[in-house]
Amino acid sequence: MPCARSIVVRFLLLLLVGGCGAFSGGGASLAARRDTSRRGVPIHVRHPSPTLLGDFLGRNAAPLTLRWSSPTDSGVQTEPAAKAEPSSSASSASAHPPDLHPPTLGAIAHALLVRAQNVPGMPLRLAADGSMEPWELALPAGKIAQSAAEEWAKENGINPVENDELLQVMAGRVMAVVPRMEELEEELLKRCDSCGDIDMLGRLGVPEEEMKAWQSDGDRDKRISDAAAAIDAACLFDERLRYNRARSLLAMFLHEIEGPGLRRNGVTIPCMDVDFLSKEEWDVLLETEDKDAKGEAASDTVAIDNSAKEAIGEAENRPEESPRPSLHPITIDAIEEAFRLRAQNSTTSPLRLIDAQSEWFEVQYSIVKFADRFLEQYSKASGKSNNDGEDIRWTEEELQTVGGRIVGTLMRLDDLEWEWNHRICSSSLAELAPDSWKTTLGLLPDNVEQRCVRTLDEALLDESEFARARAERMLALFLLNIESPGLKAAGEKVPGGSHPDFIEDALQLELMMPRPKTE
Secondary structure: OOOHHHHHHHHHHHHHHOOOOOOOOOOOOHHHHOOOOOOOOOOOOOOOOOOOOHHHHOOOOOOOOOOOOOOOOOOOOOOOOOOOOOOOOHHHHHHOOOOOHHHHHHHHHHHHHHHHHOOOOOOOOOOOOOOOOHHHHHHHHHHHHHHHHHHHHHHOOOOOOOOHHHHHHHHHHHHHHHHHHHHHHHHHHHHHOOOOOHHHHHHOOOOHHHHHHHHOOOOHHHHHHHHHHHHHHHHOOOHHHHHHHHHHHHHHHHHHHHHHHHHHOOOOOOOOOOOOOOHHHHHHHHHHHHHHHHHHHHHHHHHHHHHHHHHHHHHHHOOOOOOOOOOHHHHHHHHHHHHHHHHOOOOOOOOOOOOOOOOHHHHHHHHHHHHHHHHHHHHOOOOEEOOOOOEEOOOHHHHHHHHHHHHHHHHOHHHHHHHHHHHHHOOHHHHOOHHHHHHHHOOOHHHHHHOOHHHHHHHHHHOHHHHHHHHHHHHHHHHHHHHHHHHHHHOOOOOOOOOOOOOOOHHHHHHHOOOOOOO
8 A cells, every 4th residue: 555645745745736627618717707806816736647657646537726925935045036028918818928938937937936935935956864854845935926927917917717718828928847857857867968069058958067967976965965956056146047957947847748638639729839049059958758658658559469368368367356446435435525624614624715814825734634644544444345355455546536536626625615606596496496406416405504604604513414415526536627638638538437326417517517718
Protein backbone atom coordinates (compact mmCIF):
# COMPACT_ATOMS: atom_id res chain seq x y z
CA MET A 1 0.00 0.00 0.00
CA PRO A 2 1.53 3.32 -1.02
CA CYS A 3 1.89 6.00 1.62
CA ALA A 4 -1.18 8.23 1.75
CA ARG A 5 0.88 11.36 2.34
CA SER A 6 3.04 10.70 -0.71
CA ILE A 7 -0.12 10.36 -2.76
CA VAL A 8 -1.79 13.51 -1.47
CA VAL A 9 1.16 15.74 -2.26
CA ARG A 10 1.25 14.36 -5.80
CA PHE A 11 -2.22 15.37 -6.87
CA LEU A 12 -2.56 18.91 -5.57
CA LEU A 13 -0.19 20.49 -8.08
CA LEU A 14 -1.94 18.60 -10.85
CA LEU A 15 -5.22 20.12 -9.78
CA LEU A 16 -3.62 23.53 -9.74
CA VAL A 17 -2.69 23.22 -13.38
CA GLY A 18 -6.37 23.49 -14.12
CA GLY A 19 -8.51 21.70 -16.62
CA CYS A 20 -11.05 22.11 -19.31
CA GLY A 21 -14.44 23.59 -18.75
CA ALA A 22 -16.22 24.69 -15.65
CA PHE A 23 -19.82 25.73 -15.54
CA SER A 24 -20.35 28.24 -18.31
CA GLY A 25 -24.02 28.17 -19.13
CA GLY A 26 -25.83 31.48 -19.15
CA GLY A 27 -23.18 33.47 -20.93
CA ALA A 28 -20.93 34.23 -17.98
CA SER A 29 -18.69 32.19 -15.76
CA LEU A 30 -20.24 30.75 -12.66
CA ALA A 31 -17.93 32.82 -10.53
CA ALA A 32 -19.19 35.99 -12.13
CA ARG A 33 -22.73 35.16 -11.04
CA ARG A 34 -21.64 34.80 -7.44
CA ASP A 35 -20.33 37.41 -5.06
CA THR A 36 -17.04 38.61 -6.52
CA SER A 37 -16.36 41.29 -3.98
CA ARG A 38 -14.45 39.12 -1.55
CA ARG A 39 -11.07 38.93 -3.21
CA GLY A 40 -10.56 41.28 -6.13
CA VAL A 41 -10.65 39.86 -9.63
CA PRO A 42 -11.83 36.23 -9.53
CA ILE A 43 -9.32 34.49 -11.77
CA HIS A 44 -10.78 31.01 -12.31
CA VAL A 45 -8.22 28.85 -14.01
CA ARG A 46 -9.63 26.32 -16.45
CA HIS A 47 -6.45 25.45 -18.24
CA PRO A 48 -6.71 22.28 -20.33
CA SER A 49 -3.10 21.24 -20.19
CA PRO A 50 -2.11 17.58 -20.06
CA THR A 51 -0.34 16.49 -16.94
CA LEU A 52 3.30 17.36 -16.42
CA LEU A 53 5.61 14.84 -14.80
CA GLY A 54 2.86 12.27 -14.71
CA ASP A 55 4.49 10.00 -12.14
CA PHE A 56 4.97 12.93 -9.76
CA LEU A 57 1.57 14.50 -10.21
CA GLY A 58 -0.58 11.42 -10.58
CA ARG A 59 -3.01 10.46 -13.30
CA ASN A 60 -6.15 12.28 -12.23
CA ALA A 61 -6.53 15.20 -14.61
CA ALA A 62 -9.31 16.80 -12.61
CA PRO A 63 -8.94 20.56 -12.79
CA LEU A 64 -9.24 23.07 -10.04
CA THR A 65 -11.01 26.40 -10.11
CA LEU A 66 -8.97 28.59 -7.81
CA ARG A 67 -9.79 31.80 -6.03
CA TRP A 68 -6.40 33.08 -4.95
CA SER A 69 -5.79 35.91 -2.58
CA SER A 70 -3.57 38.71 -3.77
CA PRO A 71 -0.07 38.67 -2.22
CA THR A 72 -0.59 41.62 0.08
CA ASP A 73 1.71 42.14 3.02
CA SER A 74 4.16 39.66 1.58
CA GLY A 75 7.19 41.94 1.68
CA VAL A 76 8.20 40.75 -1.77
CA GLN A 77 10.00 43.22 -3.97
CA THR A 78 8.23 43.56 -7.27
CA GLU A 79 9.43 44.19 -10.79
CA PRO A 80 7.45 45.49 -13.76
CA ALA A 81 5.70 42.77 -15.72
CA ALA A 82 6.06 42.78 -19.46
CA LYS A 83 3.04 44.35 -21.10
CA ALA A 84 1.02 43.12 -24.03
CA GLU A 85 -0.50 45.30 -26.70
CA PRO A 86 -2.91 47.66 -24.95
CA SER A 87 -6.58 47.01 -25.46
CA SER A 88 -9.04 49.85 -25.15
CA SER A 89 -11.99 47.74 -24.12
CA ALA A 90 -13.19 44.25 -23.39
CA SER A 91 -14.80 44.01 -26.82
CA SER A 92 -11.58 44.89 -28.60
CA ALA A 93 -9.71 42.33 -26.49
CA SER A 94 -12.15 39.70 -27.68
CA ALA A 95 -11.89 40.78 -31.33
CA HIS A 96 -8.09 41.01 -31.26
CA PRO A 97 -6.82 38.78 -28.43
CA PRO A 98 -3.59 40.19 -26.99
CA ASP A 99 -0.42 38.16 -26.82
CA LEU A 100 -0.45 36.20 -23.57
CA HIS A 101 3.24 35.36 -23.64
CA PRO A 102 4.65 38.71 -22.39
CA PRO A 103 2.59 38.85 -19.16
CA THR A 104 3.14 35.14 -18.58
CA LEU A 105 6.88 35.55 -19.01
CA GLY A 106 6.83 38.59 -16.74
CA ALA A 107 5.09 36.59 -14.01
CA ILE A 108 7.53 33.67 -14.28
CA ALA A 109 10.49 36.08 -14.25
CA HIS A 110 9.04 37.69 -11.12
CA ALA A 111 8.73 34.24 -9.54
CA LEU A 112 12.44 33.68 -10.19
CA LEU A 113 13.20 36.90 -8.32
CA VAL A 114 10.91 35.96 -5.42
CA ARG A 115 12.61 32.58 -5.18
CA ALA A 116 16.05 34.18 -5.18
CA GLN A 117 15.03 36.60 -2.43
CA ASN A 118 13.91 33.67 -0.25
CA VAL A 119 11.12 35.77 1.25
CA PRO A 120 9.52 34.21 4.36
CA GLY A 121 6.09 32.83 3.58
CA MET A 122 6.75 32.68 -0.17
CA PRO A 123 8.76 29.47 -0.72
CA LEU A 124 9.34 28.56 -4.35
CA ARG A 125 12.03 25.92 -3.86
CA LEU A 126 11.75 22.70 -1.89
CA ALA A 127 13.83 22.67 1.27
CA ALA A 128 16.92 20.46 1.09
CA ASP A 129 16.08 18.79 4.40
CA GLY A 130 12.80 17.42 3.06
CA SER A 131 10.70 19.45 5.50
CA MET A 132 8.44 20.83 2.75
CA GLU A 133 5.76 19.15 0.68
CA PRO A 134 5.53 19.90 -3.08
CA TRP A 135 2.03 21.32 -2.78
CA GLU A 136 3.34 24.08 -0.49
CA LEU A 137 4.95 25.68 -3.54
CA ALA A 138 1.52 26.09 -5.11
CA LEU A 139 0.31 28.66 -2.58
CA PRO A 140 2.90 31.38 -3.33
CA ALA A 141 2.71 30.46 -7.02
CA GLY A 142 -1.02 31.12 -6.87
CA LYS A 143 -0.46 34.53 -5.34
CA ILE A 144 1.98 35.45 -8.08
CA ALA A 145 -0.39 34.24 -10.81
CA GLN A 146 -3.36 36.08 -9.32
CA SER A 147 -1.46 39.33 -8.88
CA ALA A 148 -0.01 39.19 -12.39
CA ALA A 149 -3.39 38.49 -13.98
CA GLU A 150 -5.09 41.30 -12.07
CA GLU A 151 -2.35 43.78 -12.95
CA TRP A 152 -2.33 42.79 -16.62
CA ALA A 153 -6.12 43.03 -16.89
CA LYS A 154 -6.12 46.46 -15.26
CA GLU A 155 -3.28 47.87 -17.37
CA ASN A 156 -4.85 46.69 -20.63
CA GLY A 157 -8.46 47.55 -19.84
CA ILE A 158 -9.54 43.91 -20.06
CA ASN A 159 -12.91 43.04 -18.55
CA PRO A 160 -12.20 39.95 -16.40
CA VAL A 161 -15.74 38.61 -16.79
CA GLU A 162 -16.13 38.94 -20.55
CA ASN A 163 -12.55 37.89 -21.26
CA ASP A 164 -12.09 35.32 -18.54
CA GLU A 165 -10.53 32.74 -20.87
CA LEU A 166 -7.53 34.98 -21.49
CA LEU A 167 -6.94 35.40 -17.77
CA GLN A 168 -7.58 31.72 -17.09
CA VAL A 169 -5.01 30.58 -19.62
CA MET A 170 -2.41 33.14 -18.58
CA ALA A 171 -2.75 32.42 -14.85
CA GLY A 172 -3.02 28.69 -15.53
CA ARG A 173 0.31 28.66 -17.34
CA VAL A 174 1.99 30.55 -14.54
CA MET A 175 0.58 28.00 -12.10
CA ALA A 176 1.74 25.16 -14.34
CA VAL A 177 5.34 26.39 -14.61
CA VAL A 178 6.22 28.06 -11.31
CA PRO A 179 5.65 25.16 -8.85
CA ARG A 180 7.77 22.86 -11.02
CA MET A 181 10.58 25.21 -12.02
CA GLU A 182 13.19 22.94 -10.46
CA GLU A 183 12.28 19.99 -12.68
CA LEU A 184 12.17 22.18 -15.78
CA GLU A 185 15.48 23.79 -14.87
CA GLU A 186 17.22 20.45 -14.48
CA GLU A 187 16.07 19.52 -17.98
CA LEU A 188 17.22 22.92 -19.24
CA LEU A 189 20.71 22.33 -17.88
CA LYS A 190 20.88 18.90 -19.48
CA ARG A 191 20.04 20.38 -22.88
CA CYS A 192 22.56 23.18 -22.50
CA ASP A 193 25.30 20.86 -21.24
CA SER A 194 26.95 20.51 -24.65
CA CYS A 195 26.51 24.15 -25.63
CA GLY A 196 29.86 25.89 -25.34
CA ASP A 197 28.57 29.28 -26.49
CA ILE A 198 28.48 31.52 -23.41
CA ASP A 199 26.38 34.11 -25.26
CA MET A 200 23.81 31.47 -26.21
CA LEU A 201 23.65 30.23 -22.63
CA GLY A 202 22.89 33.78 -21.52
CA ARG A 203 20.14 34.06 -24.13
CA LEU A 204 18.58 30.89 -22.70
CA GLY A 205 18.84 32.20 -19.14
CA VAL A 206 21.70 29.98 -17.99
CA PRO A 207 24.55 31.91 -16.31
CA GLU A 208 28.07 30.63 -16.73
CA GLU A 209 28.47 30.03 -12.97
CA GLU A 210 25.41 27.78 -12.94
CA MET A 211 26.66 25.71 -15.87
CA LYS A 212 30.07 25.31 -14.21
CA ALA A 213 28.38 24.05 -11.04
CA TRP A 214 26.25 21.66 -13.10
CA GLN A 215 29.27 20.27 -14.97
CA SER A 216 31.50 19.96 -11.90
CA ASP A 217 32.61 16.69 -10.36
CA GLY A 218 30.70 15.31 -7.44
CA ASP A 219 27.40 13.63 -6.72
CA ARG A 220 24.18 14.75 -8.36
CA ASP A 221 22.65 16.33 -5.25
CA LYS A 222 25.65 18.60 -4.67
CA ARG A 223 25.75 19.65 -8.32
CA ILE A 224 22.07 20.53 -8.24
CA SER A 225 22.46 22.40 -4.96
CA ASP A 226 25.42 24.41 -6.23
CA ALA A 227 23.64 25.17 -9.51
CA ALA A 228 20.58 26.36 -7.57
CA ALA A 229 22.70 28.72 -5.49
CA ALA A 230 24.32 30.08 -8.65
CA ILE A 231 21.05 30.81 -10.46
CA ASP A 232 19.53 32.44 -7.37
CA ALA A 233 22.56 34.70 -6.98
CA ALA A 234 22.37 35.70 -10.63
CA CYS A 235 18.61 36.29 -10.58
CA LEU A 236 18.85 38.73 -7.69
CA PHE A 237 20.39 41.46 -9.83
CA ASP A 238 19.99 40.51 -13.49
CA GLU A 239 16.51 41.30 -14.82
CA ARG A 240 17.38 40.27 -18.40
CA LEU A 241 18.64 36.88 -17.19
CA ARG A 242 15.39 36.31 -15.30
CA TYR A 243 13.36 37.09 -18.40
CA ASN A 244 15.50 34.83 -20.60
CA ARG A 245 15.20 32.03 -18.06
CA ALA A 246 11.42 32.46 -18.06
CA ARG A 247 11.42 32.21 -21.87
CA SER A 248 13.21 28.86 -21.74
CA LEU A 249 10.95 27.41 -19.06
CA LEU A 250 7.74 28.52 -20.76
CA ALA A 251 8.97 27.29 -24.15
CA MET A 252 9.63 23.79 -22.82
CA PHE A 253 6.24 23.73 -21.12
CA LEU A 254 4.31 24.87 -24.20
CA HIS A 255 6.20 22.73 -26.70
CA GLU A 256 6.46 19.46 -24.83
CA ILE A 257 3.79 19.41 -22.13
CA GLU A 258 0.81 21.56 -22.97
CA GLY A 259 0.91 21.54 -26.77
CA PRO A 260 1.06 17.82 -27.68
CA GLY A 261 -1.92 16.80 -25.58
CA LEU A 262 -4.08 19.71 -26.70
CA ARG A 263 -3.34 19.25 -30.40
CA ARG A 264 -3.79 15.50 -30.22
CA ASN A 265 -7.30 16.03 -28.88
CA GLY A 266 -8.22 18.98 -31.09
CA VAL A 267 -8.30 21.50 -28.23
CA THR A 268 -7.36 25.09 -29.00
CA ILE A 269 -6.55 27.79 -26.46
CA PRO A 270 -4.97 31.22 -26.95
CA CYS A 271 -1.25 31.54 -27.75
CA MET A 272 -0.30 27.86 -27.94
CA ASP A 273 2.75 28.36 -30.18
CA VAL A 274 6.31 29.08 -29.06
CA ASP A 275 6.88 32.21 -31.15
CA PHE A 276 9.32 34.03 -28.90
CA LEU A 277 12.52 32.05 -29.58
CA SER A 278 15.01 32.62 -32.39
CA LYS A 279 15.94 29.70 -34.65
CA GLU A 280 19.29 29.32 -32.90
CA GLU A 281 17.65 29.26 -29.48
CA TRP A 282 15.08 26.76 -30.71
CA ASP A 283 17.79 24.45 -32.04
CA VAL A 284 19.56 24.29 -28.67
CA LEU A 285 16.47 24.15 -26.46
CA LEU A 286 13.87 22.19 -28.43
CA GLU A 287 15.40 20.64 -31.54
CA THR A 288 17.09 17.86 -29.56
CA GLU A 289 13.81 16.93 -27.97
CA ASP A 290 12.08 16.88 -31.37
CA LYS A 291 14.69 14.47 -32.76
CA ASP A 292 14.49 12.25 -29.71
CA ALA A 293 10.70 12.13 -29.97
CA LYS A 294 10.85 11.12 -33.65
CA GLY A 295 13.42 8.43 -32.91
CA GLU A 296 11.35 7.06 -30.07
CA ALA A 297 8.25 7.02 -32.25
CA ALA A 298 10.06 5.03 -34.97
CA SER A 299 11.45 2.59 -32.41
CA ASP A 300 8.01 2.16 -30.89
CA THR A 301 6.52 1.30 -34.28
CA VAL A 302 9.12 -1.43 -34.86
CA ALA A 303 8.69 -2.74 -31.33
CA ILE A 304 4.93 -2.92 -31.76
CA ASP A 305 5.24 -4.84 -35.03
CA ASN A 306 7.73 -7.32 -33.57
CA SER A 307 5.88 -7.96 -30.33
CA ALA A 308 2.27 -8.05 -31.50
CA LYS A 309 2.05 -11.84 -31.49
CA GLU A 310 3.75 -12.07 -28.12
CA ALA A 311 1.33 -9.58 -26.62
CA ILE A 312 -1.66 -11.50 -27.99
CA GLY A 313 -0.29 -14.74 -26.58
CA GLU A 314 0.29 -13.18 -23.18
CA ALA A 315 -3.23 -11.77 -23.14
CA GLU A 316 -4.69 -15.18 -23.95
CA ASN A 317 -2.72 -16.88 -21.18
CA ARG A 318 -3.16 -14.15 -18.58
CA PRO A 319 -5.50 -15.17 -15.76
CA GLU A 320 -8.71 -13.19 -15.52
CA GLU A 321 -8.34 -10.32 -13.06
CA SER A 322 -10.88 -9.76 -10.34
CA PRO A 323 -13.06 -6.69 -10.91
CA ARG A 324 -11.80 -3.66 -9.06
CA PRO A 325 -14.11 -2.04 -6.53
CA SER A 326 -15.63 1.31 -7.44
CA LEU A 327 -13.79 4.43 -6.32
CA HIS A 328 -17.00 6.38 -5.84
CA PRO A 329 -18.08 5.16 -2.36
CA ILE A 330 -14.82 6.13 -0.64
CA THR A 331 -14.86 9.52 -2.38
CA ILE A 332 -18.47 10.14 -1.34
CA ASP A 333 -17.57 9.11 2.23
CA ALA A 334 -14.86 11.77 2.27
CA ILE A 335 -17.10 14.54 0.89
CA GLU A 336 -19.85 13.63 3.36
CA GLU A 337 -17.37 13.82 6.23
CA ALA A 338 -16.10 17.16 4.89
CA PHE A 339 -19.63 18.57 4.94
CA ARG A 340 -19.84 17.88 8.67
CA LEU A 341 -16.38 19.34 9.28
CA ARG A 342 -17.20 22.46 7.24
CA ALA A 343 -20.44 22.92 9.15
CA GLN A 344 -18.45 23.36 12.37
CA ASN A 345 -16.86 26.52 10.91
CA SER A 346 -13.56 25.85 12.62
CA THR A 347 -11.15 28.76 12.38
CA THR A 348 -8.17 26.42 12.76
CA SER A 349 -9.20 24.09 9.89
CA PRO A 350 -11.56 26.13 7.72
CA LEU A 351 -13.14 24.45 4.71
CA ARG A 352 -14.76 27.71 3.57
CA LEU A 353 -14.09 31.44 3.81
CA ILE A 354 -15.56 32.09 7.24
CA ASP A 355 -15.21 35.87 7.51
CA ALA A 356 -13.57 38.89 5.89
CA GLN A 357 -10.25 38.00 7.52
CA SER A 358 -10.16 34.51 6.01
CA GLU A 359 -7.73 33.85 3.20
CA TRP A 360 -8.30 31.32 0.46
CA PHE A 361 -4.87 29.74 0.90
CA GLU A 362 -5.94 28.78 4.45
CA VAL A 363 -8.91 26.92 2.99
CA GLN A 364 -6.68 25.24 0.41
CA TYR A 365 -4.30 24.12 3.13
CA SER A 366 -7.14 22.73 5.28
CA ILE A 367 -8.66 20.83 2.35
CA VAL A 368 -5.36 19.19 1.47
CA LYS A 369 -4.73 18.26 5.11
CA PHE A 370 -8.24 16.83 5.31
CA ALA A 371 -7.66 14.66 2.22
CA ASP A 372 -4.25 13.70 3.60
CA ARG A 373 -5.70 12.51 6.90
CA PHE A 374 -8.68 10.79 5.30
CA LEU A 375 -6.58 8.71 2.91
CA GLU A 376 -4.02 7.96 5.61
CA GLN A 377 -6.72 6.61 7.89
CA TYR A 378 -8.37 4.71 5.08
CA SER A 379 -5.12 3.15 3.88
CA LYS A 380 -4.51 1.73 7.36
CA ALA A 381 -7.59 -0.46 6.96
CA SER A 382 -7.02 -4.08 6.04
CA GLY A 383 -8.46 -3.69 2.56
CA LYS A 384 -11.70 -4.75 0.92
CA SER A 385 -12.47 -8.34 -0.04
CA ASN A 386 -14.02 -9.33 -3.34
CA ASN A 387 -16.71 -11.98 -3.83
CA ASP A 388 -14.12 -14.76 -3.46
CA GLY A 389 -12.89 -13.42 -0.14
CA GLU A 390 -9.63 -12.26 -1.69
CA ASP A 391 -8.11 -9.17 -0.12
CA ILE A 392 -8.13 -6.16 -2.50
CA ARG A 393 -5.94 -3.17 -1.79
CA TRP A 394 -6.09 0.15 -3.55
CA THR A 395 -3.38 0.79 -6.09
CA GLU A 396 -1.40 4.02 -6.03
CA GLU A 397 -3.17 5.18 -9.19
CA GLU A 398 -6.57 4.54 -7.61
CA LEU A 399 -5.66 6.46 -4.47
CA GLN A 400 -4.32 9.34 -6.56
CA THR A 401 -7.63 9.46 -8.39
CA VAL A 402 -9.64 9.41 -5.16
CA GLY A 403 -7.43 12.07 -3.62
CA GLY A 404 -7.73 14.30 -6.67
CA ARG A 405 -11.50 14.02 -6.61
CA ILE A 406 -11.71 14.84 -2.92
CA VAL A 407 -9.57 17.95 -3.25
CA GLY A 408 -11.10 18.99 -6.57
CA THR A 409 -14.65 18.78 -5.27
CA LEU A 410 -14.01 20.42 -1.89
CA MET A 411 -12.05 23.29 -3.44
CA ARG A 412 -15.14 24.34 -5.38
CA LEU A 413 -17.99 23.27 -3.11
CA ASP A 414 -19.52 26.76 -3.07
CA ASP A 415 -19.72 26.82 -6.85
CA LEU A 416 -21.03 23.25 -7.13
CA GLU A 417 -23.71 23.86 -4.51
CA TRP A 418 -24.82 27.10 -6.14
CA GLU A 419 -24.95 25.50 -9.58
CA TRP A 420 -26.95 22.47 -8.51
CA ASN A 421 -29.46 24.60 -6.61
CA HIS A 422 -29.79 26.90 -9.65
CA ARG A 423 -30.34 24.03 -12.08
CA ILE A 424 -32.93 22.33 -9.88
CA CYS A 425 -34.86 25.54 -9.19
CA SER A 426 -35.10 26.26 -12.92
CA SER A 427 -36.28 22.76 -13.83
CA SER A 428 -39.40 20.66 -13.40
CA LEU A 429 -37.81 18.97 -10.38
CA ALA A 430 -38.52 22.14 -8.44
CA GLU A 431 -42.12 20.87 -8.18
CA LEU A 432 -41.11 17.96 -5.97
CA ALA A 433 -42.68 17.83 -2.54
CA PRO A 434 -40.55 19.89 -0.10
CA ASP A 435 -40.11 16.96 2.29
CA SER A 436 -38.34 14.90 -0.40
CA TRP A 437 -35.80 17.51 -1.50
CA LYS A 438 -33.13 16.56 1.03
CA THR A 439 -32.87 12.85 0.32
CA THR A 440 -33.82 13.00 -3.38
CA LEU A 441 -31.92 16.11 -4.52
CA GLY A 442 -29.47 16.78 -1.70
CA LEU A 443 -30.86 20.29 -1.30
CA LEU A 444 -32.95 22.29 1.16
CA PRO A 445 -36.30 23.33 -0.34
CA ASP A 446 -37.45 26.86 -1.08
CA ASN A 447 -33.93 28.14 -1.72
CA VAL A 448 -33.31 28.21 2.05
CA GLU A 449 -29.62 27.35 1.79
CA GLN A 450 -28.91 30.39 -0.37
CA ARG A 451 -30.34 32.62 2.35
CA CYS A 452 -29.18 30.96 5.55
CA VAL A 453 -25.93 29.01 5.69
CA ARG A 454 -26.47 28.16 9.36
CA THR A 455 -29.67 26.26 8.53
CA LEU A 456 -27.77 24.27 5.91
CA ASP A 457 -24.92 23.48 8.30
CA GLU A 458 -27.26 22.31 11.03
CA ALA A 459 -29.12 20.03 8.63
CA LEU A 460 -25.87 18.51 7.35
CA LEU A 461 -24.68 17.87 10.90
CA ASP A 462 -27.94 16.25 12.02
CA GLU A 463 -29.18 14.36 8.95
CA SER A 464 -26.83 11.75 7.51
CA GLU A 465 -29.10 10.84 4.58
CA PHE A 466 -29.19 14.48 3.50
CA ALA A 467 -25.41 14.77 3.76
CA ARG A 468 -24.95 11.57 1.75
CA ALA A 469 -27.33 12.62 -1.02
CA ARG A 470 -25.67 16.02 -1.25
CA ALA A 471 -22.17 14.49 -1.38
CA GLU A 472 -23.25 12.21 -4.23
CA ARG A 473 -24.57 15.11 -6.28
CA MET A 474 -21.55 17.31 -5.71
CA LEU A 475 -19.24 14.52 -6.85
CA ALA A 476 -21.42 13.78 -9.88
CA LEU A 477 -21.33 17.44 -10.94
CA PHE A 478 -17.57 17.48 -10.53
CA LEU A 479 -17.08 14.31 -12.57
CA LEU A 480 -19.34 15.33 -15.45
CA ASN A 481 -18.51 19.02 -15.74
CA ILE A 482 -14.89 19.23 -14.66
CA GLU A 483 -12.97 15.97 -14.48
CA SER A 484 -14.35 14.31 -17.61
CA PRO A 485 -13.77 17.31 -19.94
CA GLY A 486 -10.29 17.79 -18.46
CA LEU A 487 -9.40 14.14 -19.04
CA LYS A 488 -10.69 14.28 -22.60
CA ALA A 489 -8.63 17.38 -23.36
CA ALA A 490 -5.51 15.81 -21.87
CA GLY A 491 -6.04 12.43 -23.51
CA GLU A 492 -5.92 10.77 -20.10
CA LYS A 493 -7.93 8.07 -18.34
CA VAL A 494 -8.48 7.22 -14.69
CA PRO A 495 -9.33 3.91 -13.05
CA GLY A 496 -13.01 3.10 -13.33
CA GLY A 497 -13.78 6.09 -15.54
CA SER A 498 -15.64 9.27 -14.65
CA HIS A 499 -19.27 8.25 -15.04
CA PRO A 500 -21.37 8.82 -11.87
CA ASP A 501 -23.15 5.46 -11.90
CA PHE A 502 -24.49 6.15 -8.42
CA ILE A 503 -27.00 8.68 -9.80
CA GLU A 504 -29.96 6.57 -10.90
CA ASP A 505 -32.47 9.34 -11.69
CA ALA A 506 -32.22 9.97 -15.44
CA LEU A 507 -33.68 13.48 -15.16
CA GLN A 508 -31.16 14.52 -12.49
CA LEU A 509 -28.34 13.03 -14.55
CA GLU A 510 -29.47 15.04 -17.57
CA LEU A 511 -29.52 18.23 -15.49
CA MET A 512 -25.96 17.56 -14.36
CA MET A 513 -24.51 17.32 -17.86
CA PRO A 514 -22.20 20.12 -19.10
CA ARG A 515 -23.98 23.04 -20.67
CA PRO A 516 -22.67 24.71 -23.81
CA LYS A 517 -21.23 28.15 -23.27
CA THR A 518 -23.38 30.87 -24.76
CA GLU A 519 -21.63 33.86 -26.24
